[in-house]
Amino acid sequence: MKKISAVPIIYILFLMLPIYWLVNMSFKTTNEILGTFSLWPQEFTVANYVKIFTDPTWYTGYFNSLTYVGLNTVISVTVALPAAYAFSRFRFLGDKHLFFWLLTNRMAPPAVFALPFFQLYSAIELFDTPLAVALAHCLFNIPLAVWILEGFMSGVPKELDETAYVDGYPFWRFFIRIFLPTIAAGIGVACFFAFMFSWVELLLAKTLTSVAAKPIAATMTRTASTAGYELGLLAAAGTLTIIPGAFVIYFVRNYIAKGFALGRV
């Protein structure tokens, strides 16, 4: 193996320290956390995790989060695919303005929209459902997905489309059978980013839910404020929220650099 410079290693260590500390805390008892300072658990316990996996207020939060994130990823990427194709292949009235308008929505501070969103989704009776959060996250995830996918699609020569039409493929059959597999890497990258931004966002997710669809992260903040300092439990829940992300990164690791390379984030 080639030698690796010290800088990235130090940087990664710096990144891992707070994470380690969180994991460390999650295996400690509340007494140990509050009583002593220790670099690793003196009385190793999985009680915090057991609590999360047995208490429905905890684990349903986990499911709720995964539900709306999954929904949002599917919606965002599915509707972004034909749109990105249109932007990469066709010239049409208002195309450039439309593209820019889409991107401006990536710039809208969620804090600005929190209250109107609450009212809007209450009005259409979607409040406190995963679908509400999934749709709300479309605000910034669709523009993002369109942007990323358009970059990948522009890298596919137009001649591929023409060859397929000449072969006799009707448009949709070509799009699904030929085109989508060709830009599979791009779809992977778009899914990754949609997942990421939906998973990490909390302000809107919290605003649009109360009980039934409460995300795990929101459960955490409420626990922290109502049940006093249950730090171990909080740390365990936090640790668990890192896992899906780590999982997703692992799957798309080879595409990340490429996705970024297109300058489309």
Place this chain on the structure above:
Amino acid sequence: MDNKTTHQKAWFFVLPVVVLVAFNAIIPLMTVVNYSVQETFGDNVFFWEGVKWFEDVLNSDRFHASLLRQLMFTGIILAIEVPLGVAIALTMPKKGPWVSVCLVFMAMPLLIPWNVVGAMWNIFALPDIGLLGHAINGMGIEYNFTRQPFAAWFTTVLMDVWHWTSLVVLLAYAGLRSIPEDYYQAAKIDGAKPWAVFLHIQLPKLKRVLTIAILLRFMDSFMIYTEPFVLTGGGPGNSTTFLSIDLVKVALGQFDLGPAAAMSLIYFLIVLLVCWVFYTLMMKNEDQ
């Protein structure tokens, strides 16, 4: 030659996107605009107020203070994260198994829910039981981010650096990887020193990705809410109350809908304006 074909039916392709985004963007935006020019005392009774709220917000010391804090924060984190990110990207291996290892570990902070980031740093920096707080105090420096404004700022900035530098690293790394090997060889042959290679080859080729990195970091840091809110709650005092935190306090805490809406719009316009200026500069640069 632009080889796109003109095809108005393409609108059908973008229609679902337009509908979904417009639903989320235009209706709430209209609501905000609506509130921003009216006064309510509850019961859905509204009175026309014109631009009063805008004048109030623009003249309020409180808004000025949080805007100033916001600008300082964004300035500081940009000044740290961009050069640091580029420096780290430059030292990353170009190929081999380490690349994946680096990428996976570096991307991790990006995928942690923002309130977990706040909570994590809260635990990490607590003066008594947090590793960071404990270590700093152990060095004889008094440190408590819940009491000292400076410590709170330091922790918030450090947290943001921890959270987002990787984004700059990944972007810069991807930009560097797209430079053909020939350029490095040519520079070697021309006898260029490493600094000249950076200045004349790497930096110019990174310009585009760095513009995007700066733009993104500007936007996201300008909108930052969850992490500092969970970490410091905007305190101590108002010392880390950034624009978004202030806005939510006004809107949901005090339920002052009019001023909050006016503030939202001013806020949104600032972000848009800066991005637009940036975008135009970028495009102009590319045309040259």
Place this chain on the structure above:
Amino acid sequence: MSKITLKNLRHSYLSHPQRDEDWALKEMSVEWSDGGAYALLGPSGCGKTTLLNIISGLVTPTQGEVWFGDVEVSHLPADKRNIAQVFQFPVVYDTMTVFDNLAFPLRNRDVNETDIDWKVREIAAMLDLSETLMKRASGLTADGKQKISLGRGLVRSDVNAIMFDEPLTVIDPHLKWILRSKLKELHQQIGNTMIYVTHDQTEALTFADQVVVMQEGEVVQIGSPVELFERPQHTFVGHFIGSPGMNVLACELDQGQPVYGGATVETTGKVAVEDPTARLEIGIRPEFISFADDGIAVSVEKVSDAGRVNIVETRHGDDVIKLLVPDGGNVPSENAFLKFDPDHTQVYANDWMVS
């Protein structure tokens, strides 16, 4: 400037090469004189780029030595060898003007500004870049950029050799010949040793005094364009250079004279082949075959009008023999016989020329 000597050079990209195919470059020794124009010619994957990179120092050979003059440079890195290289895709420093681009190698070597100014202007004039000196390099067309890449080599006085790696790849087809002849002209003006890598026969033959033809990691012939055309040392050279390529026909040997189709084929001088199992062939270019009243009986299969000439495809048994007939020349439809020009008929044993 100096002579370039390659001694017993061999290279493999594998760490433990075993078989013959493992070598990207098979053993070769060659000496190139100072100020010559050389071309490395071969199809993709023939090892020509490996050889170029060994000379420029980007690749360290598995075995053998590289000498510039009387200095061995085999283990010197690229930047210590004082060579210049023009790559397939133009490399220019986008942020600089054309002038600064050309001055860059000199500034890195701490040459004083007056000398730089004088030298850059001189080279720019040669390359027809004087008009654009103050423009941004990034705004130039591909051929302009390629000239800058070349110019950065030409401004230096310490250059041992200038290497070209398929430099015309990105140039518009109808501009290629202009740059091609410009390179030739520059070589005559400056007298540097130049080494040019290409897969295109016209580029190689036009540019070089000596062409090194390579195939599958092996040098099959080094010679002047005329030699390569008239006396290919290897059947591959005959095939690769010239269109259509040389006819290669299996033959037998009788008392030092090749026998084809039952008849003795006249050649200049006798042929001696030591290995009795060697595969014997005669090689003759289509240019040197003509129709005659007797000789090798063939049937005419196809006549293609190429404007200047007709390419006639004939058949003798299982062999296809191509020949060229001048525009307006007579092509017999029946009872056709071919005559080979003895001066240009070669005999090959296991692909290598023996006559």
Place this chain on the structure above:
Amino acid sequence: MTLALKNVVKRVGADTHIHDTSVELVTNQFNILLGTTLAGKTTLMQLMAGLEKPTSGEVWFDGKNVTGVPVQKRNVSYVHQQFINYPHFTVFENIASPLRVARISRGEIEQRVGRVAELLKLTPMLGRNPSELSGGQQQRTALARALVKDADVVLLDEPLANLDYKLREELRDELPKLFQDRECTVVYATTEPIEALLLGGYCATVHEGRITQFGETAKVYRRPFDLLTAQVFSDPPINIAEVTLSDGRFALNDQVGWATARANLTDGSYRMAVRPHFVTLEPSSDDAIKLEGQVLVAELSGSESVVHFEVDGLSWVSQSPGIHAIEVGKTTEFYLDKTQCLYFGENDQLMAA
């Protein structure tokens, strides 16, 4: 299948890519479109295929107006200059794809793909992915896909341009054989006059969005209607000089001139064009005209020498068989075959050949 364009015009924005063009291609033959890059060859082929719609005018297949018919329903095939294959299909699936869309039975697909693969020497590669093939094999795959469906019209858009020249030569030799027993009209675009000549058939010279002439390839080459066609159909570039005719003599300048027996030409000035291979280093006959010029550039291709030289400020190109060592800058003798000159009169129309 007869294919005709009737008054076709193609405009994109303010640019006119194809000016009013009418042409009827020759059925079941090679129809070559010859012209430089961006001359409009690709646009013409896209209009024929139905990938683009004409701004005005009509496209007719077999006496039917197909202008509005989408490409899927036209039974055409198309090979691009770039190597275009479906990256995630094997070579077999790539070739089979038009048949699969047409819902042809599995057994027949296997049989037909096998036959075409054999013809194009792809049989050993059928199981591979296109990315594992060399450029030549990738283009063979694309050709196989175009052949397998028995299209009425096969459009080949500079299919050999991205190949190394030896591969190009090989495939160019094979191409006419591939279409020998097929009933289809082939349209072949190329930038190289030599390629047009070797493929034979019929040829349309294309220049800046217009077809300047259409006819048998050899005839277009030897009897161009106008100077433009002669220029498009010449590589190296055709030599052009002003000559004056008086008293049955053409005069190039004060010293050089030659007698002509052409009675139909009136006295006056003409533009004379002569192909480079009629200006040679060795005289082709005793009465060749001698030109003394200074050599500017000497280019050697595989089997011929092309010399650019200058006489009295006028540039000439000479093309001679064989490889000759020629010194640049030296004054050298060249011989012009006066019997091969083309004379163009007003509007650059051919007056005599």
